[in-house]
Amino acid sequence: MKQGTDVRVPEDIAEWVFVDPEDNDTVVRLFVDTHHRGDARVQSWVTAVKGLHTVRDITFVSLSDLVRLRDAVRQASQNTAGLTADDLRDVSANQEQVLRLFSLAAELGSSDFHMTIAGYTRIEMRINGDLQVIKDIPREDGYALASTIILSMCDVTEKQFFPNRKQDGRVKAEFLRKVNLFGARYSHTPTVDGLYVVMRTIADDGDNVPSLPALGYLPVQCGVVDNILRRPEGVIILSGPTGSGKSTTLRVFSAMYLGRTGGKKRLLTIEDPPEGRIPGSIQTPIIADKADPEATKLAWVQSISSALRLDPDAMLVGEMRDVNSALTAINAAMTGHQLMTTLHANCPVSILERLVVMGLNPALIADAQLMIGLLSQRLVPTLCPHCSLSWAARQASLDAADRDRLTGLFTADALTALRFHNPAGCSHCCKTVYGTVFGQGIAGRTVIAEVIQPDARFMQIFRERGKAAARQYWVTTLGGITRNQHLLIRIREGRVDPLLAEQVCPLDEDRLTLNATAPTTTDAGEHRHG
Missing domain, CATH: 3.40.50.300 (P-loop containing nucleotide triphosphate hydrolases)
Incomplete structure (x- = not known):
C-alpha cells in the first residue's frame, strides 16, 4: 500500500481521506472518514478524483482506521527506503549524524548506542545483548553530537548542555518519525576522562x-x-x-x-x-x-x-x-x-x-x-542455524575446563546434539557496516x-x-x-x-x-x- 503522489488532497480535508493507488498509479481506492462522508468538500473532491482517475471503490472507515492506514504507509516507506531526502530536510549536519545513528541502530537490531568520549569518541551499539564497536570519531565531534541532542532534539530536558553533571532527555517526536521510532531517550554522566552517553531506542512496532x-x-x-x-x-x-x-x-x-x-x-x-x-x-x-x-x-x-x-x-x-x-x-x-x-x-x-x-x-x-x-x-x-558448529567440530578447540564441564553435565548422546557458536558466521547472519562485520553466528x-x-x-x-x-x-x-x-x-x-x-x-x-x-x-x- 502506498500513498499516491499525483492525487492532490486539499489541506482542509486531508485528515478525513486517504488515497491508495494500485500498482500502475492510474487506478485508485479511496478511504473516507464515515463521519464526513456527507461533507460537501469531501464529495466535491471525490467527484474531481473520479474525473481524473479510475476509482476502483470508495470505503467508509473510522478516523482511527485512516490513521492506521497512514501509519502503515509511513512505516513501509521507511522500512524500504531508510532515511530519505525529505527526512533530512531542515536538519543540521549534527542532527543528521544522530538520525543516521538511529537508523543504523534499527538496521542492526540494536537497543542502545553508546558514545564514550575521552581522548577520542568511541561509538558502540548493543546488539543481541553485547556491545560492538561501530566507529571512532574525534573527541570534539562526540561533544558536538551530545550537545546537539540535548539542545535541539529533546523536548523534556534543560535549556543548557552540562557535560560536568548528569543529564537526561527525551527525543522529540518530529525526529522520531523520521527514523520510524516510538521513542528514544538520552542520558549522560561525566567520567574521569570525559563523558559517557547512552541513547536508548524504542522501535515503533506496536x-x-x-x-x-x-x-x-x-x-x-x-x-x-x-x-x-x-x-x-x-x-x-x-x-x-x-x-x-x-x-x-x-x-x-x-x-x-x-x-x-x-x-x-x-x-x-x-x-x-x-x-x-x-x-x-x-x-x-x-x-x-x-x-x-x-x-x-x-x-x-x-x-x-x-x-x-x-x-x-x-x-x-x-x-x-x-x-x-x-x-x-x-x-x-x-x-x-x-x-x-x-x-x-x-x-x-x-x-x-x-x-x-x-x-x-x-x-x-x-x-x-x-x-x-x-x-x-x-x-x-x-545460534544461526546455517553455520552453528557440532560437538564433533567444536570439542577439539575447547579449553580443558570447558570440555570437562560439558562432558560432566551431559551424557554422550546429549553431547552429540549440542550446537556451538561459529564466530566466523556466514552470509545468513553477517552484516558489514563501516568495514566491521556484525552478527557473526548469532541469529x-x-x-x-x-x-x-x-x-x-x-x-x-x-x-x-x-x-x-x-x-x-x-x-x-x-x-x-x-x-x-x-x-x-x-x-x-x-x-x-x-x-x-x-x-x-x-x-x-x-x-x-x-x-x-x-x-x-x-x-x-x-x-x-x-
Whole structure:
C-alpha cells in the first residue's frame, strides 16, 4: 500500500481521506472518514478524483482506521527506503549524524548506542545483548553530537548542555518519525576522562507485538500466563535485569488482555517513559524533574493514585521503584483492578522477598488472591542455524575446563546434539557496516523464564519457611519449570550454545539450589503446569 503522489488532497480535508493507488498509479481506492462522508468538500473532491482517475471503490472507515492506514504507509516507506531526502530536510549536519545513528541502530537490531568520549569518541551499539564497536570519531565531534541532542532534539530536558553533571532527555517526536521510532531517550554522566552517553531506542512496532511463543516461552508457560491474565484483579509482577525484555513481555501481556476483552475494557499505563506503543491502551508518561529523585518518586505515587480516578479496568505500571510506589500499586489492585508491573529481583520468589525488604507487610504480599502472578525472565543468544558448529567440530578447540564441564553435565548422546557458536558466521547472519562485520553466528535472542501462579500453600510456605522452601514446593508440587530446565530444553534443541548460555544462567543451577528430590529432567518440563 502506498500513498499516491499525483492525487492532490486539499489541506482542509486531508485528515478525513486517504488515497491508495494500485500498482500502475492510474487506478485508485479511496478511504473516507464515515463521519464526513456527507461533507460537501469531501464529495466535491471525490467527484474531481473520479474525473481524473479510475476509482476502483470508495470505503467508509473510522478516523482511527485512516490513521492506521497512514501509519502503515509511513512505516513501509521507511522500512524500504531508510532515511530519505525529505527526512533530512531542515536538519543540521549534527542532527543528521544522530538520525543516521538511529537508523543504523534499527538496521542492526540494536537497543542502545553508546558514545564514550575521552581522548577520542568511541561509538558502540548493543546488539543481541553485547556491545560492538561501530566507529571512532574525534573527541570534539562526540561533544558536538551530545550537545546537539540535548539542545535541539529533546523536548523534556534543560535549556543548557552540562557535560560536568548528569543529564537526561527525551527525543522529540518530529525526529522520531523520521527514523520510524516510538521513542528514544538520552542520558549522560561525566567520567574521569570525559563523558559517557547512552541513547536508548524504542522501535515503533506496536502493530507487530510478538506472541509469547515467539519470545521463547514454552507452551505450558503460555498456558499459565493465560490463566493469570484471566483473573479480573490482582498484581502480576515480572522481574529481570535491565535489558532482559521485560517491557516487551508486558506489551505482549497487554495485547493478550486487550484482545480477550475485545476493546471493552480500559487498560491505562504509567511509564517512565513509555517503552513501546500498545494499541488500544491509554499510555501516560511520568511528568517530573528527572534531575530530582524525590520529585520523581512523588510523581510515580501521584500518577498511580490519580490513574484510579480515570476509570481503568486494568493498569500497567512500568516499575515499582520504592516502597511508596509499591504500596500505591498494590492498593490499586486491592480496589478491584488487575495491575501489571516490573521489579528488579533475581527470581520470581525473590520478588516477594524484595517487597519485604522494601518495607511492605509480609502478610499483605503473601496473599495468593492479591499476588496472582510472579515471573522472571532472561535473554540468551540463539545460534544461526546455517553455520552453528557440532560437538564433533567444536570439542577439539575447547579449553580443558570447558570440555570437562560439558562432558560432566551431559551424557554422550546429549553431547552429540549440542550446537556451538561459529564466530566466523556466514552470509545468513553477517552484516558489514563501516568495514566491521556484525552478527557473526548469532541469529537473535530467546527468553528463558520462570512463571509462578501462587496458591495459598505456596504463600504459607514462603511466610513460614522462606524463599528456598517455597521455590522447592513450586517445582515438586506445582510442577514448575525452572529457568535452568527451560535453558536445557533450548540447548538440547540445538538453538543455544551451552557456553554462551552459562553467562546468563549456570547449567547446573538447579543442582545447586534445589533438593535432590526436585525433578530436573527437561523431558518432563514440557508437560508441567508452571
